[in-house]
Amino acid sequence: MSLRTDRMELTNLETVPGKQVVRHLGLVQGSTVRSKHAGRDLMAGLKNFVGGELKGYTELLNESRNEALERMIQQAKATGANAVVNVRFSTSNIAAGAAEVMAYGTAVVVQ
């Protein structure tokens, strides 16, 4: 017996472990293009002299990934799904300091 919760289950496996897929609802995807502000770009440029993690950009892409997931979940909710399986990510460089993050998967209903 599983409780109905509002949270969408996400896995990058073929199924949700311990559950059965009863309906396959097709491809859903979410994407976002974001940019950090000029101050962060400047810091990153300076950091390039010494190397190491560019925290500003890590943050940016983390936020972007979360937003892309949110949008994918929105599409999945509209199909009536309660889980998304086979989630994949993809990142592309758009312009200086801006990147697109995309998340896609298959919306399913699991029990």
Next chain:
Amino acid sequence: MQYENPDVPHDVNVSKGNSLTEFARLALGMAVLIALVGAATWFGGGRLARLVPFKTERSWFGERVVGVAVRSCNPSHEEIERYLQRLGSTLAGRMDLPPGMTITVHYTEDDVPNAFATLGGHIVVTSGLYRRMPSENALAMVIGHEIGHVKARDPISAVGGSAAMSMVLALLTGQGDILGPQVARAVQLGYSRKAERKADDLGLAALLDQYGHAGGASDVFRILADFRGDDGGATPALLSTHPSDADRIARLEKAAASWNREAAPLRPLEVAQPIGRC
């Protein structure tokens, strides 16, 4: 097991908003930011530049910044230049310049009436201006005004301010080659209105000290305004971004209100003006 493809909402993947209004907002914000940063760096850079001692300024830039065109004429180029230098030194002596600040006046062949102060205490007067001066008093007003700029360190302040501004703007916008030099050039020759008024005051004080009255001073700006009116396009550097001519003429005439033309006539130029073309 059911396989289907229900409709999905596609508008989730594009953020809400109108491209045009967003662009307008961003462009406005950017313009405001550039104006603020530009002003801050201009004045900040100017302040810093003024800290450079005059001796250093003069030795760095020397005579190289001054390019003069010479033509043999009657009276000779050298004679006129010597007279201008004499007048300049006399006025400088009355203007309480800091020790070590020397004024060098140059005369150049240029039909456009103009006078400007540049780095190192060098002042340039064009033949176009010299030919049109009705009296030594008017000429002294011009030279006194330019000495005023040197005293206030305006030339190096302008260079420092524009350098600082173009550097910071290039750093911020990442487009140094379009924005920086253009903006720097636009302000390079344009002194602020406050600086111009101050130079006017200093020149006027020197005039009063030298001749005892302010008669003839307003003639300068009337002549330059006439020239600008005739010419339509060519704005001498003396007049660009300056307080309006009417204002300046009015102030100088007010200062000359107590002047008695018969008791203290205007002095003619010591060296005659060259007539016609050489």
Next chain:
Amino acid sequence: MELLIQLAFIAILLVIGLVVGGMVERRHFSSLAMREADLKLVMVFNEKTPPANVEYRDAFLVAGSVVLGEDYFKRFAASLRSFFGGNMRMYESLMDRGRREAILRMKEEAHRRGARAVFNVRLETSSLGDGGSGRGMFSAEFIAYGTALIQSKG
């Protein structure tokens, strides 16, 4: 004076980008909506395992791809946006169009060859042009590929 000429030039490019580019984009979006409605019968999933207990007559790789470019207005607006930070909606619409177009073309190929479902769909995006340096116009290639399956009747 040359500053004014440069500004006027930029303004003209902006207007062209906004008006014509905007038209191109709107038309593309309506074309996408129309074709998506037409191709609803071809289903796509990114699962690897096709339905069990089904006989398949044929299985083959299908792919769809498209390269889309930006217009001057997008580019200029994006440079302003990248200064202040945040979502670049002008590029989001470009990427959305590209991806949907690639998926549609993949569906079209599957449909042409008689399939009604495509499995293990993968999406890839590469930025061509000068995506990183900020000089030159940005363009991106969108690919969608998967395995189309045709059920045997009966």
